[in-house]
Amino acid sequence: xxxxxxxxxxxxxxxxxxxxxxxxxxINTAVSKLDYKYMEKIKTWxxxxxxxxxxYRDIKIDGxxxxxxxxxxxxxxxxxxxxxxxxxxxxxxxDNEKLIxxxxxxxxxxxxxxxxxxxxxxxxxxxxxxxxxxxxxGIFIVNKKLNNVIIFAKGVKDITISNSNCYxxxxxxTKTYVYTDRPIYRPNQTxxxxxxxxxxxxxxxxxxxx
Numbered sequence: 001x002x003x004x005x006x007x008x009x010x011x012x013x014x015x016x017x018x019x020x021x022x023x024x025x026x027i028n029t030a031v032s033k034l035d036y037k038y039m040e041k042i043k044t045w046x047x048x049x050x051x052x053x054x055x056y057r058d059i060k061i062d063g064x065x066x067x068x069x070x071x072x073x074x075x076x077x078x079x080x081x082x083x084x085x086x087x088x089x090x091x092x093x094x095d096n097e098k099l100i101x102x103x104x105x106x107x108x109x110x111x112x113x114x115x116x117x118x119x120x121x122x123x124x125x126x127x128x129x130x131x132x133x134x135x136x137x138g139i140f141i142v143n144k145k146l147n148n149v150i151i152f153a154k155g156v157k158d159i160t161i162s163n164s165n166c167y168x169x170x171x172x173x174t175k176t177y178v179y180t181d182r183p184i185y186r187p188n189q190t191x192x193x194x195x196x197x198x199x200x201x202x203x204x205x206x207x208x209x210x
Contacts, residue, residue: 003048004075008061008083009039011068014159018118018129018152025122025150025163031070031082039070066158088112088155090162093183094146099164101140102184103153109187111138115155122148139184174199174208 011017016038022029042064049055069083091102099119103112117140119130134140134153151162174197181192197208 001049001075003046004073005046006044006059007041007072007074008043009036009070009072010042011039011070013038014068014152014154017068018120018150021127022122025120025148027082027150027161027163028080030150032080034070042069068159068161082161084160086158086160088115088153088158088160090151090153090160091184092151092162092164094164096145098144099142099146099149100183101134101142101151101153103134103138103140103155104186111136112153112155113138115140115153117154118152119146120150120152121146122150 011034017030017034020030020033022033043061047057047059064085066085066087069085070080071083072078072080087106089104089106091104093100093102101117101119103115103117104110105112112134113136115134115138117132117134119142121128121130130142130144132140132142146164149164151164153160153162177196177198178193179195185191199206199208
């Protein structure tokens with residue numbers, strides 16, 4: 001590859017991205033299927049490369065407002081990746097009963113009240129979209145087992161996206177429980193956790209000797 005043409009698009013309607021049908025919760029796959037009519041071209045430029053050599057470089061793009069963007073590279077073949085400019089951060093915690101979504105300011109660490117949350121569930125055949133808003137603590141809870149999702153969050157000006165997977169295992173002989181001192185943390189808070197290991201002996205679980 002000697003050169004590539006780059007184009008940066010802003011996604012005008014994030015709902016169209018949410019509605020795209022994909023087989024899994026890979027955000028890149030959803031972006032690759034988004035129709036250009038739902039995007040606005042912001043910038044184009046060309047980069048030259050030395051043939052037959054790996055080339056890594058930083059590309060600085062100034063003046064972008066908060067939002068979801070798509071960066072396209074055309075070198076005879078087109079590839080796209082998502083670019084997100086946001087002041088929001090998503091923290092999640094999940095088990096086999098519920099999913100907790102926590103939206104905070106990326107710089108301040110303060111909870112974001114009334115943020116719009118859309119969760120696309122890929123664990124079932126119907127790919128359900130669950131919608132809601134965060135409370136005053138910046139929390140939105142889904143009382144349902146979800147282990148393969150994309151989470152979209154929208155504040156007053158910004159949006160952000162996260163994909164989340166959770167895997168469960170059940171072993172007959174030994175079980176390990178790891179738990180933290182609180183369900184959700186803010187930036188710079190210390191995380192304390194404990195673990196308990198139990199072994200199945202004589203029809204019951206008993207602590208493993210140290």
